[in-house]
Amino acid sequence: MIRVEDIHLSFKSPVLRGVSFEVQEGEIYALIGPGASGKSVLLKTIAGLLRPARGHVWIGDVEVTASDELQMMELRKKIGMLFQNYALFDKTVGENIAFPLERLFDMPEDEIRERVAERLAAVALPGIEDRIPASLSGGQKKRVGVARATIARAPVVLYDEPTAGLDPVTSQKIYNLIRDEQRAQKSTAIVISSDVAGVLTIADRVGMLLNGRLIFEGTVEEARASKHPAVEQFVHGKTEGPL
Amino acid sequence: MKAALLSLPTQVGVAALAIAQQTGGIAIMAAQILRRLLPPKIDRVEFFRNMYRMGVQSLPIVIATAFFTGGIMVIQAAPIVQSFNATHFVGWAALFTTFREIGPLLIALMFNGRVGANNTAELGTMVVTEQIDALRALAIDPITYLVVPRALSMAITMTALVILGDFFAIFGAIVTADVMLDFPPASFMNHGLPMVEFWDFQVGVIKAAFFGVMIGLASCYFGLATTGGAPGVGRAVNRSVVASASGIFITDYLSTFVLA
Numbered sequence: 255m256i257r258v259e260d261i262h263l264s265f266k267s268p269v270l271r272g273v274s275f276e277v278q279e280g281e282i283y284a285l286i287g288p289g290a291s292g293k294s295v296l297l298k299t300i301a302g303l304l305r306p307a308r309g310h311v312w313i314g315d316v317e318v319t320a321s322d323e324l325q326m327m328e329l330r331k332k333i334g335m336l337f338q339n340y341a342l343f344d345k346t347v348g349e350n351i352a353f354p355l356e357r358l359f360d361m362p363e364d365e366i367r368e369r370v371a372e373r374l375a376a377v378a379l380p381g382i383e384d385r386i387p388a389s390l391s392g393g394q395k396k397r398v399g400v401a402r403a404t405i406a407r408a409p410v411v412l413y414d415e416p417t418a419g420l421d422p423v424t425s426q427k428i429y430n431l432i433r434d435e436q437r438a439q440k441s442t443a444i445v446i447s448s449d450v451a452g453v454l455t456i457a458d459r460v461g462m463l464l465n466g467r468l469i470f471e472g473t474v475e476e477a478r479a480s481k482h483p484a485v486e487q488f489v490h491g492k493t494e495g496p497l
Numbered sequence: 498m499k500a501a502l503l504s505l506p507t508q509v510g511v512a513a514l515a516i517a518q519q520t521g522g523i524a525i526m527a528a529q530i531l532r533r534l535l536p537p538k539i540d541r542v543e544f545f546r547n548m549y550r551m552g553v554q555s556l557p558i559v560i561a562t563a564f565f566t567g568g569i570m571v572i573q574a575a576p577i578v579q580s581f582n583a584t585h586f587v588g589w590a591a592l593f594t595t596f597r598e599i600g601p602l603l604i605a606l607m608f609n610g611r612v613g614a615n616n617t618a619e620l621g622t623m624v625v626t627e628q629i630d631a632l633r634a635l636a637i638d639p640i641t642y643l644v645v646p647r648a649l650s651m652a653i654t655m656t657a658l659v660i661l662g663d664f665f666a667i668f669g670a671i672v673t674a675d676v677m678l679d680f681p682p683a684s685f686m687n688h689g690l691p692m693v694e695f696w697d698f699q700v701g702v703i704k705a706a707f708f709g710v711m712i713g714l715a716s717c718y719f720g721l722a723t724t725g726g727a728p729g730v731g732r733a734v735n736r737s738v739v740a741s742a743s744g745i746f747i748t749d750y751l752s753t754f755v756l757a
Contacts, residue, residue, distance in 0.1 A: 298630065301634050303630050303633055303634060323638070326633075326636075327636045327637075327638065328636070330633070330634055330635065330636035331636045333634065335631070335634040335635075337627045337630065337631055337634075338627070339626050339627050340626075341626060341627040341628050341630065341631035342628075343628055343631075353635065354635045354636075357635065357636075357637050358635070358636055358637075
């Protein structure tokens with residue numbers, strides 16, 4: 255279970271202003287909201303990559319916000335993360351995906367190779383181990399990112415805008431992939447997205463951030479039926495409204 | 498006018514704070530590196546990869562710099578020694594200044610431009626493309642994985658390049674003396690080398706090690722402190738090169754007193 259409690263974080267101006275929510279084990283939680291509402295910052299805070307000025311984050315029994323960098327290193331072995339800009343390293347696709355296993359787990363090379371091939375097959379990109387990320391399209395890079403985020407079979411996976419800049423078909427394929435992964439691994443996932451229509455097809459519950467505040471939390475049906483002006487406008491993509 | 502005058506102390510204050518922040522940041526980075534070296538936690542693959550990139554691939558530019566530095570020293574010294582009818586001093590003058598001062602200084606500046614700037618750009622790009630965050634998210638310490646091998650490689654390769662450069666500087670000086678002054682290589686060696694002490698050579702090597710550490714720390718610090726996307730990478734490289742060059746001259750100034 256992931257518990258976020260009263261998170262406040264500022265850079266030059268406040269970004270998160272008292273965000274609290276819980277994600278149950280084995281759940282896909284969609285965090286939606288317009289650009290610059292604080293979604294990516296919140297996700298990095300949950301992963302312990304940013305320190306909040308106030309508030310607490312727990313993953314399971316471990317308080318992320320009270321852990322130092324060395325303790326976080328242990329916890330992060332149980333977290334997979336997909337970054338908005340892919341964050342693929344200057345290595346081949348195979349080396350990128352194998353990287354967490356090679357660095358963190360004492361695993362034979364053959365097994366790592368098998369796991370990489372299996373991951374690439376799962377993201378529908380079989381046999382591209384030797385390609386370099388620069389030669390891939392945006393959608394392919396995202397899928398390689400998903401493969402890397404899920405190769406260690408982490409119980410918690412965080413996805414930051416997994417479909418940003420992708421066409422609707424590729425986007426839906428990636429959402430389906432996230433759902434299939436979550437079901438197969440029984441993992442807990444938080445998916446950040448501005449693409450409401452797509453992410454709601456796989457989410458169990460939804461939270462909406464606006465100006466650093468969580469203005470809505472509920473099921474997908476509740477989100478679709480919400481009469482909150484900002485939620486209604488954002489979920490249904492209306493041009494008229496407060497946003 | 499009044500506003501401009503009023504803003505002057507503010508500007509000085511802001512600049513002083515920035516320098517203090519950068520110096521503090523570099524000192525913290527040095528402490529973080531030391532902490533990981535006691536006991537040594539070095540990524541060997543990254544270390545040897547960087548030794549190759551920073552050392553072996555810098556050889557052509559360092560050899561050219563050293564060769565011409567030796568030659569230039571002969572050209573500069575020639576009119577003076579000739580006017581005193583002391584041509585046999587040309588070897589000593591060229592080697593003494595090259596070993597102690599000009600060799601390490603010019604090679605450090607070349608190394609800063611080639612290796613330091615490249616290192617800052619690489620780390621800065623990794624920051625703005627979230628690769629550093631990705632490393633941390635993958636439970637990999639960026640200091641151990643990226644900074645320690647790079648800083649260590651720069652200190653070692655800079656020292657090694659100056660030692661090698663000294664030999665090419667001698668070669669450049671001999672060739673120039675022979676071609677331009679009709680001063681035969683045998684005379685150059687017989688008169689010049691015995692007048693230069695081994696300590697003169699050692700001073701240059703010690704300086705080179707300090708310069709290497711300086712470039713390593715500054716280039717890694719400014720790379721990891723990059724903010725503001727692609728333009729931020731350009732700014733970080735600029736700051737890194739300027740800070741390293743300033744650090745090289747300040748260290749050189751101080752060490753010249755200490756090692757005199």
